[in-house]
Amino acid sequence: MTATASRLEVAHGADGGFDVTARRADRYRIHLENGLTDRLADHLRELVAALDAHRIVLTMDTVVAAHHLSSVSAVLARVGVPFDVVLVAEGEATKSQSGLQGLWRSLQRVKATRRTLVLGVGGGMVCDLTTAAAATYMRGVPYALVPTTLLAQVDAAIGGKGGINYDGTKNLVGAFQHPAAVFVDPELIRTLPDQHIRNGLAEVVKVALIADPGLFAVLERSVGRGAATWPWDAIIRAAITAKLLLLAPDPFEQADLRRLLNLGHCVGHPYEAAAGFRVLHGEAVAAGLAVATALSLHGGHCTRGDHDRILAVLSGHRLPTTVPAPLRADVWDALEAVRRVRNGHLHLVVPAAPGHCTVVDDVTREAFDRALRHLDRRCRP
Ligand SMILES: NC(=O)c1ccc[n+]([C@@H]2O[C@H](COP(=O)([O-])OP(=O)(O)OC[C@H]3O[C@@H](n4cnc5c(N)ncnc54)[C@H](O)[C@@H]3O)[C@@H](O)[C@H]2O)c1
Known part of the structure; x- marks a missing residue:
């Protein structure tokens, strides 16, 4: 469950300037459970209610989709809000400027707003790209992750770091933006x-x-x-x-x-x-x-x-x-x-x-x- 407590503190300096302190505390749960995907609909229903989200946009790469799109779509159909599916090409090359622009475009096409939950289901590439898109689209929309590789479950989906590779440099452009929730199901790596x-x-x-x-x-x-x-x-x-x-x-x-x-x-x-x-x-x-x-x-x-x-x-x-x-x-x-x-x-x-x-x-x-x-x-x- 997510709760964001933000605050701005302003002190007036003697020289007429302002000392501004912006505070933001993101609180969310990393769920970890074998077979969690079976109960994902219940968790997402709660999350969507807490965020007052009206729509879910699922992001997935084509290889993960071949294994898991039908089961994840069945889960989303039970959440109770409409959902869209955005498939991106598999591979690190998608974690790029054009990959990020493509995701922005897809979010705009489905009329995503700040009351849309973006759900990234995939390995570190999809986690990083989804995080980067969610951090930047409309200056930040809520997102959650279902990591499907071991690397993503223990590392990429943990810590709120998103980004893309740029001009030959890994992770040169990106942002820290914590998710609304992370759902780790160790059983998902069986197909890896x-x-x-x-x-x-x-x-x-x-x-x-x-x-x-x-x-x-x-x-x-x-x-x-x-x-x-x-x-x-x-x-x-x-x-x-x-x-x-x-x-x-x-x-x-x-x-x-x-x-x-x-x-x-x-x-x-x-x-x-x-x-x-x-x-x-x-x-x-x-x-x-x-x-x-x-x-x-x-x-x-x-x-x-x-x-x-x-x-x-x-x-x-x-x-x-x-x-x-x-x-x-x-x-x-x-x-x-x-x-x-x-x-x-x-x-x-x-x-x-x-x-x-x-x-x-x-x-x-x-x-x-x-x-x-x-x-x-x-x-x-
Ligand atoms: N944000 C962070 O803190 C952080 C930390 C570590 C790594 N990373 C990033 O993570 C990326 C690498 O992640 P990765 O190794 O997961 O690569 P990846 O996301 O490209 O996944 C590897 C391959 O496995 C496939 N795949 C994913 N889940 C599957 C499943 N359950 N069954 C079958 N196939 C599946 C993918 O389609 C892909 O072909 C890099 O871009 C790296 O920079 C980020």
């Missing part, structure tokens, strides 16, 4: 291809390393066992808990350049870019986690035993544990560029032990190369 399960799993490994040794132990125990037997409900709940905990001190990313959530991303992001985005984000993050672990071992920040456990979880779940040799120079150049922007500080997050990370600044090219040689030796069959 294995590669996308592993893509999301990399982010789960990341938050486990930062904040939850118990979750890390679950991931260790899951190695070698079929994904259908994993305790998905508990894994997703723990990962969301950890992400919310880590977001809490700085939810709008204004202050903390040393964010622990960047674990694996310092190297993962430039690797993804150097690969021309032909690797999945989670695969690049996994490689970044492995590099950070090797650097941690060499820098004396983690024990050999913990280093072995972390690499065993990554490789056990068939996640990459190194950056391909031809891309390493580009990745290093990107790290150096970040260091320059931050006046000599890289803020590379490295794991100290499962559930505990530390930040280092003293990574040299030599240390980076040594870490990769070390990982090459381990990767060799």
